[in-house]
Amino acid sequence: MIADPLAEELSLEFVRPGVSLLDPFCGAGRILLAGARNGANCVGVDVNPLASLLVQAKSANYSVLELEEFLCEIERSALPRASRGKNMDLGTERKVAWFSEDAIDEMEGILTIINSKARSKAITLLAGAVLSATAREVSYCRNDRWKLHRIPANRRVQHKPSAKAVFCRRFKVAISEIKYEPFVMGNCKAVVGDCKNLKASLEAANESGQFDVVFTSPPYGDSKTTVQYGGMSSICLSVISNINGLEHLRMSGKEIDTRCLGGRVSVAQESAPFMHDRFSVYWRGATSNSASLRVYQYLSDLEKACLEIAGQVRRHGQVIFVVARRRVGGWRLHLDCFVEDVLSKLKFELRLKYDRKIKRKLLPCKVQRFARLKSLRKHKGNTVPTMSREFILIFEKTN
Numbered sequence: 369m370i371a372d373p374l375a376e377e378l379s380l381e382f383v384r385p386g387v388s389l390l391d392p393f394c395g396a397g398r399i400l401l402a403g404a405r406n407g408a409n410c411v412g413v414d415v416n417p418l419a420s421l422l423v424q425a426k427s428a429n430y431s432v433l434e435l436e437e438f439l440c441e442i443e444r445s446a447l448p449r450a451s452r453g454k455n456m457d458l459g460t461e462r463k464v465a466w467f468s469e470d471a472i473d474e475m476e477g478i479l480t481i482i483n484s485k486a487r488s489k490a491i492t493l494l495a496g497a498v499l500s501a502t503a504r505e506v507s508y509c510r511n512d513r514w515k516l517h518r519i520p521a522n523r524r525v526q527h528k529p530s531a532k533a534v535f536c537r538r539f540k541v542a543i544s545e546i547k548y549e550p551f552v553m554g555n556c557k558a559v560v561g562d563c564k565n566l567k568a569s570l571e572a573a574n575e576s577g578q579f580d581v582v583f584t585s586p587p588y589g590d591s592k593t594t595v596q597y598g599g600m601s602s603i604c605l606s607v608i609s610n611i612n613g614l615e616h617l618r619m620s621g622k623e624i625d626t627r628c629l630g631g632r633v634s635v636a637q638e639s640a641p642f643m644h645d646r647f648s649v650y651w652r653g654a655t656s657n658s659a660s661l662r663v664y665q666y667l668s669d670l671e672k673a674c675l676e677i678a679g680q681v682r683r684h685g686q687v688i689f690v691v692a693r694r695r696v697g698g699w700r701l702h703l704d705c706f707v708e709d710v711l712s713k714l715k716f717e718l719r720l721k722y723d724r725k726i727k728r729k730l731l732p733c734k735v736q737r738f739a740r741l742k743s744l745r746k747h748k749g750n751t752v753p754t755m756s757r758e759f760i761l762i763f764e765k766t767n
């Protein structure tokens with residue numbers, strides 16, 4: 369995720385009140401929110417329905433009194449008696465348990481209270497966003513913010529957080545943030561769509577038109593490198609899509625991952641040498657590298673997305689990309705150079721490029737490349753540094 373201060377800094381510099389801003393990979397909406405605070409009319413697109421929920425929840429108009437009354441209602445109510453998931457459809461996608469039975473009971477109780485009466489759109493959105501974070505916190509997923517794995521069996525037995533306590537704590541924090549959040553002057557809209565078909569996704573949401581600014585931070589590599597990205601989102605979506613009014617948010621982890629850049633590898637092994645010739649300046653891995661087809665597919669998808677993005681920018685409009693050089697299959701992927709070359713072919717002029725240290729990094733500085741292969745753990749190439757710098761590229765559309 370792009371750091372909030374960077375989104376704010378760049379918005380202050382490049383976003384003027386009244387401009388239209390598009391973030392085609394909007395994620396949790398940091399860029400959109402920063403743009404809207406400067407008075408822009410912002411549209412975000414993301415394949416992940418959770419992203420669209422978060423953007424809507426972050427930019428909704430709230431009555432603090434209504435939120436406090438809702439919180440009291442949850443705090444005071446004895447959660448309905450356990451029905452062990454009978455009233456909550458978690459889908460059939462997962463082969464292993466991600467929640468304890470107690471966690472399921474409590475989340476089901478919270479859902480019953482939320483659905484017990486008609487709720488305003490604002491309450492539905494915030495309850496959905498908070499319940500999603502609650503589901504993540506009470507699940508068996510490791511909580512150290514790095515790759516998303518299930519905690520081991522012995523720790524699962526001891527893992528007994530109360531979903532009601534977590535939900536109430538998080539809802540309280542949300543209320544206090546809403547009370548003191550800077551005023552959002554512009555608008556924010558989030559569309560569930562695929563950037564490879566950006567025009568169609570925007571048209572389906574009645575958002576066709578030429579944007580003044582595109583400001584975005586795409587994924588820095590294929591989704592398979594981000595362990596359980598779709599998987600974790602779909603676990604949360606399977607819980608919150610039980611809220612009346614949020615049923616449409618259900619999406620399987622496989623579907624999310626497949627739609628992400630590089631998610632569906634259709635590059636045939638036979639075309640690998642040709643792809644290698646095209647892309648080896650950006651990624652030096654050989655065609656025999658086990659990541660090669662994924663990387664080629666990812667770069668082909670990003671190229672397609674750039675082409676679609678280019679079509680949505682007005683003449684002299686600006687495009688701001690924040691990217692980094694992720695290591696895939698042992699080699700750095702020079703995404704900044706790739707984006708620069710693709711956009712220059714599309715008649716965008718690079719006005720400014722600089723790099724800086726990634727601040728408040730959540731990843732470890734070094735990871736073990738062969739952590740799962742005991743025999744290679746002592747191999748000298750096992751410990752590799754992760755991304756430490758981000759690149760900011762600012763283009764202008766010249767034709």
Ligand SMILES: C[S@@+](CC[C@H](N)C(=O)[O-])C[C@H]1O[C@@H](n2cnc3c(N)ncnc32)[C@H](O)[C@@H]1O
Binds near residue numbers: 561563586
């Ligand atoms: C680096 S994150 C963006 C983070 C965002 N800038 C923020 O700070 O919250 C990349 C996002 O791109 C989305 N994404 C990946 N492939 C996509 C595609 N083909 N179309 C639209 N969004 C996609 C992912 O779901 C993810 O939310």
